[in-house]
Amino acid sequence: MFDSKGLLPASQCTRERINCRDCAIRPHCFPVNLEDGELQQLNGIIQRHRPLQKSEHLFSAGAILTQLYAVRSGALKTYLLSSEGEEQITGFHLPGEILGLDGLGNFRHPSFAMALETSMVCGIPLARLEALARSMPRLRTELLRVMSEAIHAEHEQLRLTRKTAEERLAAFLLDLSQRFRQRGYSAQNFILPMSRCEIANYLGLTSETVSRLLTRYRDRGLVEIRGREVLLKDLRRMHQLCGHCTVSADE
Amino acid sequence: MFDSKGLLPASQCTRERINCRDCAIRPHCFPVNLEDGELQQLNGIIQRHRPLQKSEHLFSAGAILTQLYAVRSGALKTYLLSSEGEEQITGFHLPGEILGLDGLGNFRHPSFAMALETSMVCGIPLARLEALARSMPRLRTELLRVMSEAIHAEHEQLRLTRKTAEERLAAFLLDLSQRFRQRGYSAQNFILPMSRCEIANYLGLTSETVSRLLTRYRDRGLVEIRGREVLLKDLRRMHQLCGHCTVSADE
DNA sequence: CGGAATCTTGATTAGGTTCAAGATGAGTGG
DNA sequence: CCACTCATCTTGAACCTAATCAAGATTCCG
Numbered sequence: 309m310f311d312s313k314g315l316l317p318a319s320q321c322t323r324e325r326i327n328c329r330d331c332a333i334r335p336h337c338f339p340v341n342l343e344d345g346e347l348q349q350l351n352g353i354i355q356r357h358r359p360l361q362k363s364e365h366l367f368s369a370g371a372i373l374t375q376l377y378a379v380r381s382g383a384l385k386t387y388l389l390s391s392e393g394e395e396q397i398t399g400f401h402l403p404g405e406i407l408g409l410d411g412l413g414n415f416r417h418p419s420f421a422m423a424l425e426t427s428m429v430c431g432i433p434l435a436r437l438e439a440l441a442r443s444m445p446r447l448r449t450e451l452l453r454v455m456s457e458a459i460h461a462e463h464e465q466l467r468l469t470r471k472t473a474e475e476r477l478a479a480f481l482l483d484l485s486q487r488f489r490q491r492g493y494s495a496q497n498f499i500l501p502m503s504r505c506e507i508a509n510y511l512g513l514t515s516e517t518v519s520r521l522l523t524r525y526r527d528r529g530l531v532e533i534r535g536r537e538v539l540l541k542d543l544r545r546m547h548q549l550c551g552h553c554t555v556s557a558d559e
Numbered sequence: 560m561f562d563s564k565g566l567l568p569a570s571q572c573t574r575e576r577i578n579c580r581d582c583a584i585r586p587h588c589f590p591v592n593l594e595d596g597e598l599q600q601l602n603g604i605i606q607r608h609r610p611l612q613k614s615e616h617l618f619s620a621g622a623i624l625t626q627l628y629a630v631r632s633g634a635l636k637t638y639l640l641s642s643e644g645e646e647q648i649t650g651f652h653l654p655g656e657i658l659g660l661d662g663l664g665n666f667r668h669p670s671f672a673m674a675l676e677t678s679m680v681c682g683i684p685l686a687r688l689e690a691l692a693r694s695m696p697r698l699r700t701e702l703l704r705v706m707s708e709a710i711h712a713e714h715e716q717l718r719l720t721r722k723t724a725e726e727r728l729a730a731f732l733l734d735l736s737q738r739f740r741q742r743g744y745s746a747q748n749f750i751l752p753m754s755r756c757e758i759a760n761y762l763g764l765t766s767e768t769v770s771r772l773l774t775r776y777r778d779r780g781l782v783e784i785r786g787r788e789v790l791l792k793d794l795r796r797m798h799q800l801c802g803h804c805t806v807s808a809d810e
Numbered sequence: 811c812g813g814a815a816t817c818t819t820g821a822t823t824a825g826g827t828t829c830a831a832g833a834t835g836a837g838t839g840g
Numbered sequence: 841c842c843a844c845t846c847a848t849c850t851t852g853a854a855c856c857t858a859a860t861c862a863a864g865a866t867t868c869c870g
Contacts, residue, residue: 388714392802396721398714410714412707419714441699448692448699455706456663462713463639463649463661463670469720469763470647473858504817512720517858519818535817535867551643724826755849765827770850786835786849 326380326430327351336404336491337378338432338454346444353440355431360384360423366407368420373411375431379403382427383501386410386419387509397510400424400502402487406454424501468511471551476511477521478550481531485540495543500536577631577681578602587655587742588629589683589705597695604691606682611635611674617658619671624662626682630654633678634752637661637670638760648761651675651753653738657705675752719762722802727762728772729801732782736791746794751787 328339328351339350355375359382360366366377369389379401386407387397398419401407407429411417415434441448468476489495500507504522505515525531530546532539540546579590579602590601606626610633611617617628620640630652637658638648649670652658658680662668666685692699719727740746751758755773756766776782781797783790791797 388718390718390802396718398717409707410711413704413711418711438696438699442696445689445693448689451703452706453664455703455710456660458710459706459713460661460664460669462710462717466649466713466716467639467641467647470760503815509721514859515817516819516860520858523818551641754847766849767828767851768826771826774850 326356328354331380333380333403333491338404338406338450341450341453342446346446349440349444350432350447353433353436355433357429357431360427360429362423362425364423366421366423366429367417369417371417373408373415373417373434375408375433376412376437377407377421378430378432379405379407380428380430383424384421384427384429385424385502385506386421388419395509397506400484400506400510403491406458409455409458412455424506473511473513473517474521474524475550476513477507477518478525478546480507480511481538481540482543482546482550485543496540498538500538503536577607579605582631584631584654584742589655589657589701592701592704593697597697600691600695601683601698604684604687606684608680608682611678611680613674613676615674617672617674617680618668620668622668624659624666624668624685626659626684627663627688628658628672629681629683630656630658631679631681634675635672635678635680636675636753636757637672639670646760648757651735651757651761654742657709660706660709663706675757724762724764724768725772725775726801727764728758728769729776729797731758731762732789732791733794733797733801736794747791749789751789754787 328334328337328347329344331337334340339347342350366384367373381403384401384407385397386399386401387395389395398410401421407421408417410419412434437447437451441451468479471479484500485495485498488498502510503515504518507513508515508518511518522531522533526533528545530540530542530549532541579585579588579598580595582588585591590598593601617635618624632654635652635658636648637650637652638646640646649661652672658672659668661670663685688698688702692702719730722730735751736746736749739749753761754766755769758764759766759769762769773782773784777784779796781791781793781800783792
């Protein structure tokens with residue numbers, strides 16, 4: 309499927325090369341706590357996909373869920389569509405994060421997942437995962453861990469509903485910053501993978517408010533902004549701004 | 560532990576009598592999809608607890624998580640406490656719902672659980688649950704289902720952040736209504752187990768706003784309210800009010 | 811280079827909070 | 841059984857934050 313689309317010559321086909329064992333983001337991915345042998349077993353069932361282009365869907369609401377997905381590179385958003393067709397973004401997903409957990413209940417995706425930039429994902433076929441889980445207690449534990457952390461992260465997100473726009477956006481930027489740092493990128497300086505509009509949607513604000521807040525932060529010397537490039541100049545004051553409400557869930 | 564507190568004579572001790580098999584809320588509880596033999600195995604590890612009195616904690620943030628809990632009767636709230644000591648309610652829990660899922664990740668509770676009224680819960684010791692999961696594929700599936708549904712429910716909750724107070728409260732009441740109905744109670748007429756203040760906290764509003772909205776609904780002939788007793792007189796218009804955003808996740 | 815999408819900034823408006831004062835209700839002790 | 845107290849709830853008035861509407865500016869992309 310990879311080669312048939314002619315996107316990469318077979319020699320460079322990541323399907324052949326990539327192995328969980330030496331995956332750069334393994335420390336932040338699902339199999340972080342597995343031992344070598346277990347890792348190889350998991351690796352054996354992973355499906356590598358061709359890269360997703362920007363705006364391409366990984367899955368859509370209503371579709372049967374046959375795999376979970378781990379982000380390998382790039383960034384995706386997940387969102388719900390209401391009956392009136394309005395989008396509610398439920399999360400932004402960086403390398404190492406798992407997609408599809410919300411559909412495990414009835415094996416149907418309730419949400420959409422779309423690439424925000426060119427992205428690679430690893431597919432984890434459910435049937436084979438379940439088979440592996442039978443004999444690998446640690447894999448069960450890891451699966452529960454990932455889901456539990458997702459639930460906890462959502463709860464933390466709930467905290468923001470009572471906060472002002474200023475606090476919410478600050479918390480959002482700090483959360484992104486920390487996730488970039490965990491993945492070996494700069495915590496101060498990064499490129500937003502999403503538009504103002506998407507940030508606003510996620511936070512329950514309007515894009516105008518997000519714009520205004522960013523310039524307000526800039527006027528106070530907290531940040532520098534150029535398009536989607538962000539420089540957090542004063543993490544400490546930023547933390548104070550959001551009332552220390554930063555999600556410090558993992559790490 | 561039960562008898563030692565002298566709360567109930569041994570003859571009435573629910574620990575002896577209750578069995579998952581003939582539990583009234585089994586259709587809405589964790590083991591809904593288990594077969595008879597499996598059910599008996601699960602039943603064998605369940606710990607019955609003495610009733611929780613109103614305002615009593617089931618667990619506290621920071622505590623080691625050794626059990627999951629299924630609500631048997633009554634109602635509980637779960638909440639987070641910020642570093643400044645402010646409470647954020649993360650959920651209200653009716654019979655059949657599972658508590659503690661957010662702490663499975665690192666085996667510590669991140670949240671508090673408090674009884675809103677006299678309540679009974681069943682404890683499910685983690686160690687024994689894991690042992691059972693080893694040999695019972697369906698139990699694993701069920702565990703994933705419960706967690707997946709929790710994640711999805713949180714996502715649905717996120718939708719409310721962009722809605723007006725009026726829509727949020729309507730969605731909240733309809734959600735409660737539906738959950739009562741599922742459990743065999745009236746969908747129109749029920750007693751709120753929580754205060755206005757707690758509703759407001761959960762929805763990101765103030766108790767004044769909740770009060771005002773309830774009287775507004777009343778003035779429009781949508782509801783009748785007397786203290787904590789609620790009568791939903793026009794479910795259809797109520798649904799229109801909240802933009803059909805009702806969480807119809809399960810069922 | 812041109813067109814479209816995204817972003818910024820301004821002026822106005824509305825929804826919800828805050829502050830404040832009563833009303834209601836539940837629990838307690840005389 | 842009633843009075844008292846405390847917590848919860850209701851209602852009002854003023855204020856404020858963020859949304860809306862609108863017009864430019866900038867960036868992206870073919």
